[in-house]
Amino acid sequence: MNVTGHTRRPASIRDVATAAGVSYQTVSRVINGHPSVRPSTRERVLAAIEELGFRRNATALALASGRTRTVTVLTANTTHYGYASILQGIEESARAASYAVGIGVLESAEDAAVAAEVQRAADAGGGIVVIAYDPAGVRALGAVPAGLPVVGVVETPASPPGGESPWVWTDxxxxxxxxxxxxxxxxxxxxxxxxxxxxxxxxxxxxxxxxxxxxxxxxxxxxxxxxxxxxxxxxxxxxxxxxxxxxxxxxxxxxxxxxxxxxxxxxxxxxxxxxxxxxxxxxxxxxxxxxxxxxxxxxDFTGLGRAAFALLHGALEESAPVAPHPVSVPxxxxxxxxxxxxxxx
Amino acid sequence: MNVTGHTRRPASIRDVATAAGVSYQTVSRVINGHPSVRPSTRERVLAAIEELGFRRNATALALASGRTRTVTVLTANTTHYGYASILQGIEESARAASYAVGIGVLESAEDAAVAAEVQRAADAGGGIVVIAYDPAGVRALGAVPAGLPVVGVVETPASPPGGESPWVWTDxxxxxxxxxxxxxxxxxxxxxxxxxxxxxxxxxxxxxxxxxxxxxxxxxxxxxxxxxxxxxxxxxxxxxxxxxxxxxxxxxxxxxxxxxxxxxxxxxxxxxxxxxxxxxxxxxxxxxxxxxxxxxxxxDFTGLGRAAFALLHGALEESAPVAPHPVSVPxxxxxxxxxxxxxxx
DNA sequence: CGCATGAATGTGACCGGTCACACAAGGCGC
DNA sequence: GCGCCTTGTGTGACCGGTCACATTCATGCG
CATH class of the missing domain: 3.40.50.2300 (Response regulator)
Known part of the structure; x- marks a missing residue:
């Protein structure tokens, strides 16, 4: 317990390493379940982790590994039932895959505003899901720079001019x-x-x-x-x-x-x-x-959200299964x- | 234009520095509007930024500065009108302050699940807004470790046992x-x-x-x-x-x-x-x-969301104004x- | 004219992780 | 007894920014 009350800096892997009498790299190995760590060493490191209340810093992880484990949802509105349900479906799947979910609201369909939002989403790293049922969403989907992992939740799976993108949709x-x-x-x-x-x-x-x-x-x-x-x-x-x-x-x-x-x-x-x-x-x-x-x-909006995340997850990680959308039929x-x-x- | 198609690594400040013939620190100064940069130098750096399409890496910024500029909203549900409107209000204000908005859904009110969500929110850094109209939310608000910037959107502004927290509410x-x-x-x-x-x-x-x-x-x-x-x-x-x-x-x-x-x-x-x-x-x-x-x-749910963000923003940054909640009366x-x-x- | 001052810029360390590689110790084949 | 591979561990660099401090040069003033 931290009786002093003032927030102290959280423990880093080097703190843990010092406490366990090993190098920071060994701590990293333990965290990541690397096989070649002697059981007794692993034990000691885990004890130190426990004692110091160490938690892996998500920001540092993202910077070092290049993977953000984040999905940003761009939508014109959060209050419509359908939109909100899709969001909930995405969040549900994302949580299961321990991805963070970010949200950006497309206030207007104006090009500049949409571009700004897309940029913000891109800056967050990770993947993007665009709910493209309306003009703002469609514009946002079109404004996503090529090469970025993106999934569109669309009305109809039509090829927009000049590019292949993955979509999910209901029938x-x-x-x-x-x-x-x-x-x-x-x-x-x-x-x-x-x-x-x-x-x-x-x-x-x-x-x-x-x-x-x-x-x-x-x-x-x-x-x-x-x-x-x-x-x-x-x-x-x-x-x-x-x-x-x-x-x-x-x-x-x-x-x-x-x-x-x-x-x-x-x-x-x-x-x-x-x-x-x-x-x-x-x-x-x-x-x-x-x-x-x-x-x-x-x-099945929730299923649609889950499908969107699954597709994105597949694009983001080799290991993740790219399931065909299991969206229920209307x-x-x-x-x-x-x-x-x-x-x- | 990147004709090759394959995504190349985005430009960093050192790339910009090289292009402009200055040091990375000078680039940093230009980005942050530091006064003591010679106009001609600034000009050159800005040109290089433009040319390379440089965008400041949010992850690196967060790691180095310690500020995440993120607010995570914890809610039991995204589809209820009131909840969704609060979320929209938060997002609106957050966007204006160029904060990212994360969302975590409290699937159940079970202690372990709630604690896990709160941990995830805490890991994201930045601030937390908990929509605490229901048991899951109330539990989440209680589970936020002391010292973390958090604002509760609550039914009634009552002091929970043993702690001062900021809240917003409607009358x-x-x-x-x-x-x-x-x-x-x-x-x-x-x-x-x-x-x-x-x-x-x-x-x-x-x-x-x-x-x-x-x-x-x-x-x-x-x-x-x-x-x-x-x-x-x-x-x-x-x-x-x-x-x-x-x-x-x-x-x-x-x-x-x-x-x-x-x-x-x-x-x-x-x-x-x-x-x-x-x-x-x-x-x-x-x-x-x-x-x-x-x-x-x-x-006024949207106003409530805006008020929640304003309060959080004030807690997160010295400079930000801590406005009294301008929530409309019922x-x-x-x-x-x-x-x-x-x-x- | 010499020196303190401040503007303009550069260098090194750091945030907290990961990755690539080096290296020591032990088991095995010859 | 030597080389080689495997296992366990450590060191250094790096991701892309920021911060603290050093350095250079032009200026102002006594």
């Missing part, structure tokens, strides 16, 4: 396909789509899954409504849909959007699922408790917000 | 008081309380604010219902409250809980706010879009879920 196309088919199978003539902002100029996977289901069923394809990420966006988008009596089924880009849509329909006096059916994506924790509870497609969860259209009850 | 007592008074002023005889788990054995600030409002109004004080953090807990807790016709107003420990309560009341056929009024805490993003929209007390947000009791409409 959003399949998810949208399932949800749309579900709504069509209830008897709806078609399904309207309120979209989250697309991260790229290309058609999003969700949009194309929705489109495919419509096409297969021979249903007319309404123009998708572009919206934002949160409930307010869904609410705004649904105000006009609610006025159109031919709208009987709405698929929403995520559960937050769906919440706003539900609200707008309620305000417009259109009962759900009596007149209009609504479905979302993600299966956020609150979705099951809404009134009406929300039909949605569950996505699962349709049918609840109260979807039902047959008014005519077919 | 939960006031928040609960306001919400309870609001409900009483609508004419309810009393207000029932569904509580989030208390982080300590002592009465939580929310509970005592609620109690005080009841007492001042001469209202009977029902036994608080202990619940969990999520909607499922609120749902379970409200099942019995819903059966009791004398229950006309329910205050919930947070908005998630309130969501579960709303759902349970709906299932029990008790209209809100027709028969029962419900209020929550936090003003989570979805609360305004629920049906009925939720009366709640807005808490603000009652009245929405649809609260109204007069059935008799008084």
């Amino acid at each position: 959003d196309r399949e998810a949208a396909y399932q949800a749309t088919r579900h709504l069509l199978s209830l008897g709806h003539e078609t399904v309207h789509y309120v979209a989250i902002p697309s991260s790229t100029r290309r058609t999003s996977a969700r949009t194309s899954g929705w489109r495919q289901a419509l096409k297969e069923a021979g249903a007319p394809e309404p123009r998708p409504v572009q919206s934002s990420w949160g409930p307010a966006g869904g609410h705004a988008a649904a105000l006009e849909l609610a006025r159109d009596p031919s709208v009987t089924a709405v698929l929403c880009g995520n559960d937050d959007l769906a919440l706003g849509v539900l609200r707008a329909l309620h305000e417009a006096g259109r009962p759900v699922p009596g007149e209009v059916s609504v479905a979302g994506f993600d299966d956020a924790p609150h979705s099951a408790f809404l009134t009406p509870s929300l039909t949605t497609v569950r996505l 699962e349709l969860v049918v609840r109260e917000s979807s039902g047959p259209p008014p005519g077919e009850r | 939960d007592r006031e928040a609960a008081y306001q919400a309870t008074r609001h409900l009483l002023s609508l004419g309810h005889e009393t207000v029932h309380y569904v509580a989030i788990p208390s982080s300590t054995r002592r009465t939580s600030a929310r509970t005592s604010g609620w109690r005080q409002a009841l007492k001042e109004a001469g209202a009977p004080e029902p036994r608080p219902v202990q619940s969990s953090w999520g909607p499922a807990g609120g749902h379970a807790a409200a099942l019995e409250l819903a059966r009791d016709p004398s229950v006309t107003a329910v205050l919930c420990g947070n908005d998630d809980l309130a969501l579960g309560v709303l759902r349970a009341l709906h299932e029990a056929g008790r209209p809100v706010p027709g028969e029962v009024s419900v209020a929550g805490f936090d003003d989570a993003p979805h609360s305004a879009f629920l049906t009925p929209s939720l009366t709640t007390v807005r808490l 603000e009652l947000v009245v929405r649809e879920s609260s109204g007069p009791p059935p008799g008084e409409r």
Whole structure:
């Protein structure tokens, strides 16, 4: 016990060496489990380590070995359920591999700000995971200098121009396909789509899954409504849909959007699922408790985070296994917000 | 441009020194803005820095200077809105002060696991912020070795036995008081309380604010219902409250809980706010879009995070200002879920 | 004019580990 | 008894910065 109270400098391997009567190199060998250390010597060193409360200095280790054992997560937001879950998944795996997790928030999608954040992440050494579901994230992923170990959590695994990068993703196309088919199978003539902002100029996977289901069923394809990420966006988008009596089924880009849509329909006096059916994506924790509870497609964000780390870990260390992503497939969860259209009850 | 493609070792100050024809120390002086460097020399060094793309190695800086410029946030969860917002607030301030943000999730409240996480945070150097709203967090805060710079984000600023620590907090007592008074002023005889788990054995600030409002109004004080953090807990807790016709107003420990309560009341056929009024805490993003929209007390989590960092920053650096926490006071947000009791409409 | 002073710059040690290599002692084959 | 390999251990340099101190040179002042 340090009774004096003032923090004394922590013990280094040389302190331990002196205490054990060996050289610092021997201490290093003991720490790293090197085989050729005489058992009696090892014993003495371990005793000294114990007595002095020695802990290996992570900074010095990083400097000397060149490996930081750190993963920095770049994300536009930490409060969205999906983003936060991915982060939690990464942290979980990282902790198991005794990696530290750093986080950088991409406040704006402005090039300079994004570049600065990426630089900070690069400075930290180790690997980078970019959550690239939104413009800021996509820009960040593109701004990572070549040669740095990086994994993108992306909407769609498309090759960005001029470079191979590893990505992880969920099968959003399949998810949208399932949800749309579900709504069509209830008897709806078609399904309207309120979209989250697309991260790229290309058609999003969700949009194309929705489109495919419509096409297969021979249903007319309404123009998708572009919206934002949160409930307010869904609410705004649904105000006009609610006025159109031919709208009987709405698929929403995520559960937050769906919440706003539900609200707008309620305000417009259109009962759900009596007149209009609504479905979302993600299966956020609150979705099951809404009134009406929300039909949605569950996505395995935590698994996605774990997969991202696994991939990065494989790139960072030879020995680490590069597992194929064990991300669960999207699962349709049918609840109260979807039902047959008014005519077919 | 590095056309060869293979990553070459980044330039060090000695590389820059060689390129500029000065000593490494002069480069160091330029980097750190030391006054006594001849302008022409400075110019040459800056040119070399630019040309070689030199960036100061954060690891070496940390090792040599002893300062890590890192803050590690320990939290039980990253997906809860409040926790995630605090994290975002910390990150925002940290970024402005060019500190890196690390994150450690307290998976369980088990002593060994918590101690391990705290150790990891301590190993990272720099400061620690512990979100101590729950048992895991409280335990972590207690497990931080004395002498380490730490700030706790706590429910109530109580002195833990045997030590002074800095904390930040919101005025939960006031928040609960306001919400309870609001409900009483609508004419309810009393207000029932569904509580989030208390982080300590002592009465939580929310509970005592609620109690005080009841007492001042001469209202009977029902036994608080202990619940969990999520909607499922609120749902379970409200099942019995819903059966009791004398229950006309329910205050919930947070908005998630309130969501579960709303759902349970709906299932029990008790209209809100027709028969029962419900209020929550936090003003989570979805609360305004629920049906009925939720009366709640807005808490400034982001500000709380900023305050936590400011305090830590002050402890870590002499020069940094130790601002008094500029956390906004709780603000009652009245929405649809609260109204007069059935008799008084 | 000589010397103290300060500006501008360089040298060496250090932070706490790791890596490459040297070296002594002991076992074995010949 | 000699060389050789293996085992156990120590020494020196290094990672990329910072810090303390030495050195050089131009200046100001008595």
